[in-house]
Amino acid sequence: MQLTYQPYELLLKHTFTIAKFSRNSTPLMLVKINHEGHTGYGEASMVPYMGESHQSAAEFLNKVDVNLFKYPFDFDAIIAYLDNIAPGNPAVKAAIDIALHDLEGKLKGVPCWQLLGSDPALMPVTSYTVGIDTKEVIIQKIHEAPEAKVIKVKLGRDTDKDLIQTIRSVTDKPLYVDANQGWTDRKQSLDFIYWLQEQGVKLIEQPMLKTDVDGNAWITEHSPIPIIGDEAVQRFADVDKAAGVYHGINIKLMKSAGMHEAKRMLDRALELGLKVLIGCMSETSCATLAAAALAPQCDWADLDGPLLVSNNPYQNPAFSQGKWELSYAPGLGLMQIDY
Numbered sequence: 001m002q003l004t005y006q007p008y009e010l011l012l013k014h015t016f017t018i019a020k021f022s023r024n025s026t027p028l029m030l031v032k033i034n035h036e037g038h039t040g041y042g043e044a045s046m047v048p049y050m051g052e053s054h055q056s057a058a059e060f061l062n063k064v065d066v067n068l069f070k071y072p073f074d075f076d077a078i079i080a081y082l083d084n085i086a087p088g089n090p091a092v093k094a095a096i097d098i099a100l101h102d103l104e105g106k107l108k109g110v111p112c113w114q115l116l117g118s119d120p121a122l123m124p125v126t127s128y129t130v131g132i133d134t135k136e137v138i139i140q141k142i143h144e145a146p147e148a149k150v151i152k153v154k155l156g157r158d159t160d161k162d163l164i165q166t167i168r169s170v171t172d173k174p175l176y177v178d179a180n181q182g183w184t185d186r187k188q189s190l191d192f193i194y195w196l197q198e199q200g201v202k203l204i205e206q207p208m209l210k211t212d213v214d215g216n217a218w219i220t221e222h223s224p225i226p227i228i229g230d231e232a233v234q235r236f237a238d239v240d241k242a243a244g245v246y247h248g249i250n251i252k253l254m255k256s257a258g259m260h261e262a263k264r265m266l267d268r269a270l271e272l273g274l275k276v277l278i279g280c281m282s283e284t285s286c287a288t289l290a291a292a293a294l295a296p297q298c299d300w301a302d303l304d305g306p307l308l309v310s311n312n313p314y315q316n317p318a319f320s321q322g323k324w325e326l327s328y329a330p331g332l333g334l335m336q337i338d339y
Helices: 054-061 075-085 090-108 133-146 160-168 187-198 213-222 237-242 259-271 284-294
Strands: 002-017 021-033 038-045 127-130 148-152 175-178 201-205 227-229 248-253 275-279
Touching: 002 054, 002 090, 021 054, 021 090, 038 090, 038 133, 038 148, 038 284, 054 075, 054 160, 075 090, 075 259, 090 259, 127 133, 127 275, 133 160, 133 259, 133 284, 148 160, 148 284, 187 201, 237 248, 259 275, 259 284
Parallel strands: 127 148, 148 175, 175 201, 201 227, 227 248, 248 275
Antiparallel strands: 002 021, 021 038
16 A cells, blocks of 8 residues: 655635635645555645644655555544544545545445445535625625525624625525634624524524633524534534534534544434534545535535635536535546646
């Protein structure tokens, strides 16, 4: 078994602004694992605020002995091994996990969604994200994605109401809202939530700081809209902590260290009666297909990575009626490899 990797800079179509950050690109690490004539593909999307980089990813990957990964893969043991190398680093761990799932599917001759027990017929629509921007650019972004059935809106500043009104001036599509921990006053936030309900908002991610457990729990208790934990939910151990604080959780492979732990998080959330949104970072088709393999088991999907970038090194997956279409090809079904 052999692991190789390549740094890559994923370019965004527009400057991406959320409550506290702006960026025009995202550093990636593209990973390949070769075994018995098959190649598994993985990806680490390392958004700057998560603390990973090309350098940290390379340093971690250079410590990994893939010859310890015997097929059939024991993913519990693999994740334990990766966590033992160094704490944190969830994105580069996800790259390895995704590549191994892609490889497993190819070795078995079945798609990853089948390995994970998903039903393609249950694929939810995926939202299309609009970051904080000027009125003119927001309208341009909306017009760039006519096929999207749901718009996701980044909020968390004093211009939130204006942004929603701008979107409502050009579309009546349902909205998801992500405050990215940008709200601070409970009462004002709840008043705003009732207004958002009138505007067709269907869910709200992480309204207050992830450390403000009481504040988020209070909003969840009183909100007429589902409140979803995002920054507060990273890996499996965080799922139980979310019960009673949020209506649901947002699972992202780049935070969960990959598909295996994401599936465990999903199953545990359902046991606890929590709703599940499966989300993404700025990603290529590789990580998008990995998350899409689990999406049919979730209540909502926010997997718009390939729709927001200008240099996806792979072919975009089939997209119809606002949904990703899962392939019956073995593994992820990734197409058109350019590196």
